[in-house]
Amino acid sequence: MALKKGVDVKPASGKLGILLPGMGAVATTFIAGVMSIRKGLGKPIGSLTQLGHIRLGKRTDGNSPAIKDYVSLAKLDDIVFGGWDIFPENAYEAAVKAGVLESKDLEPIKAELSAVKPMSAVFEQAYVKKLNGPNVKKGTSKMDLAQQLMEDIKQFKTKNGCDRLVAVWCGSTEVYRKPTDVHSSLDKFEAGLKASHDDIAPSQIYAYACLKMGVPYANGAPNLSLDTPALLELARKQSMPITGKDFKTGQTLMKTILAPGFKARMLGLEGWYSTNILGNRDGEVLDDPESFKSKEVSKLGVIDSILQPEKYPDLYGNISHVVRINYYPPRGDAKEGWDNIDIRGWLNYPMQIKVNFLCRDSILAAPIVLDLALFMDFAARAGMSGIQEWLSFYWKSPMTPDGLYAEHDLFIQLMKLKNTLRYTKGDDLITHLGAEYYD
Numbered sequence: 001m002a003l004k005k006g007v008d009v010k011p012a013s014g015k016l017g018i019l020l021p022g023m024g025a026v027a028t029t030f031i032a033g034v035m036s037i038r039k040g041l042g043k044p045i046g047s048l049t050q051l052g053h054i055r056l057g058k059r060t061d062g063n064s065p066a067i068k069d070y071v072s073l074a075k076l077d078d079i080v081f082g083g084w085d086i087f088p089e090n091a092y093e094a095a096v097k098a099g100v101l102e103s104k105d106l107e108p109i110k111a112e113l114s115a116v117k118p119m120s121a122v123f124e125q126a127y128v129k130k131l132n133g134p135n136v137k138k139g140t141s142k143m144d145l146a147q148q149l150m151e152d153i154k155q156f157k158t159k160n161g162c163d164r165l166v167a168v169w170c171g172s173t174e175v176y177r178k179p180t181d182v183h184s185s186l187d188k189f190e191a192g193l194k195a196s197h198d199d200i201a202p203s204q205i206y207a208y209a210c211l212k213m214g215v216p217y218a219n220g221a222p223n224l225s226l227d228t229p230a231l232l233e234l235a236r237k238q239s240m241p242i243t244g245k246d247f248k249t250g251q252t253l254m255k256t257i258l259a260p261g262f263k264a265r266m267l268g269l270e271g272w273y274s275t276n277i278l279g280n281r282d283g284e285v286l287d288d289p290e291s292f293k294s295k296e297v298s299k300l301g302v303i304d305s306i307l308q309p310e311k312y313p314d315l316y317g318n319i320s321h322v323v324r325i326n327y328y329p330p331r332g333d334a335k336e337g338w339d340n341i342d343i344r345g346w347l348n349y350p351m352q353i354k355v356n357f358l359c360r361d362s363i364l365a366a367p368i369v370l371d372l373a374l375f376m377d378f379a380a381r382a383g384m385s386g387i388q389e390w391l392s393f394y395w396k397s398p399m400t401p402d403g404l405y406a407e408h409d410l411f412i413q414l415m416k417l418k419n420t421l422r423y424t425k426g427d428d429l430i431t432h433l434g435a436e437y438y439d
């Protein structure tokens with residue numbers, strides 16, 4: 001939907017419920033983090049909504065308010081958490097199992113965290129081959145399961161006295177699937193739900209249920225989920241914002257920082273080899289070739305779309321781009337990524353860059369979940385619906401309207417995000433034109 005300049009944004013009054021399908025490492029690190037920050041026990045590092053500023057007007061104006069003071073965002077104190085998982089453990093137990101946060105950080109919030117219990121999940125093992133859990137709904141059809149999710153959403157909202165809800169998928173990566181005929185329109189999708197069509201994934205049942213209930217939806221995993229004509233149609237019909245796919249955290253974040261720099265300087269790229277070891281449950285799921293395929297497709301798209309080989313054949317016409325993920329249990333959530341980058345300079349002389357990123361996956365993902373939830377709630381209150389391209393900043397594989405290529409360059413993405421916020425407030429966009437050229 002076309003966005004008006006200077007929109008009336010409904011106030012962020014009352015409570016915001018954040019619903020998380022999948023309450024594993026990322027989701028529990030996010031929930032525990034918000035609870036710690038609310039108690040003043042930690043800082044929201046990595047979160048643009050909590051720490052970022054936005055410049056308004058000329059550089060000489062000296063006017064750069066905090067983003068959270070500039071646009072109307074829900075306060076951390078007003079957030080309540082809910083979600084679904086195939087395992088019945090509460091968020092405290094799941095966080096201990098995930099092993100991301102240490103007990104010194106979990107113990108002070110144990111009571112609050114333990115009170116967040118997952119609702120029973122919609123799950124089909126054909127879509128996540130490596131997992132099997134007991135906390136799963138039974139239903140007569142996929143439509144019946146969708147209705148059970150809608151009932152969960154309704155009850156959660158009433159029980160917790162929420163004013164608004166927003167959902168962020170933090171569930172496992174499902175196997176790679178292309179959209180089929182059942183995804184081609186909402187009518188066909190609904191008929192498919194009733195007939196329990198094999199091609200409808202659990203993540204799509206959540207997306208359907210949330211959108212039907214007027215809940216904006218973000219997809220943190222690389223699998224298709226809501227990126228289908230049928231669910232786009234539903235989002236438009238319900239005037240709901242949607243966004244995805246695949247949180248941009250470790251290695252891909254680095255790629256979208258470095259590749260724009262090479263291109264800016266017209267340096268050539270011959271090859272980019274990326275490998276990772278990780279030992280969390282996500283790593284175990286990605287050890288299945290079909291789930292890895294979803295991730296691989298999501299990770300591989302980035303470089304080509306930033307470097308535009310069709311426009312720069314001499315520099316980027318023949319890149320070898322390889323991505324590997326190896327499941328290695330001793331590392332847990334503390335992933336290690338290696339990148340070997342073969343670049344070319346003046347007269348085609350070769351050079352190499354090595355990046356060794358010892359990162360923590362969920363520590364990087366948690367602030368993204370927070371920002372997405374707050375910005376999606378903002379978008380809904382601002383009347384923004386359909387694909388929220390201004391949130392591409394957060395995604396490895398940003399959803400785009402038909403016919404448009406995805407923007408992957410982190411710096412263009414950030415400018416787009418901030419300019420969208422300025423636009424909603426009716427302020428001038430920042431062009432970075434030199435002061436001497438202004439009238």
Ligand SMILES: NC(=O)c1ccc[n+]([C@@H]2O[C@H](COP(=O)([O-])OP(=O)(O)OC[C@H]3O[C@@H](n4cnc5c(N)ncnc54)[C@H](O)[C@@H]3O)[C@@H](O)[C@H]2O)c1
Pocket residue numbers: 021022023024025026027084085086087098121122123124128131133169170171172173174202203220221222246247248249250280281282285360361362364365
């Ligand atoms: N951590 C990162 O940096 C990062 C980056 C990008 C994307 N992701 C994606 O985020 C997702 C979560 O990652 P994680 O590290 O928390 O994984 P995780 O394995 O710790 O958590 C995923 C949880 O989802 C649950 N689950 C699976 N299918 C479900 C279903 N149908 N309904 C409800 N629950 C379901 C699992 O039981 C598990 O508890 C994964 O898809 C991952 O690929 C993570």
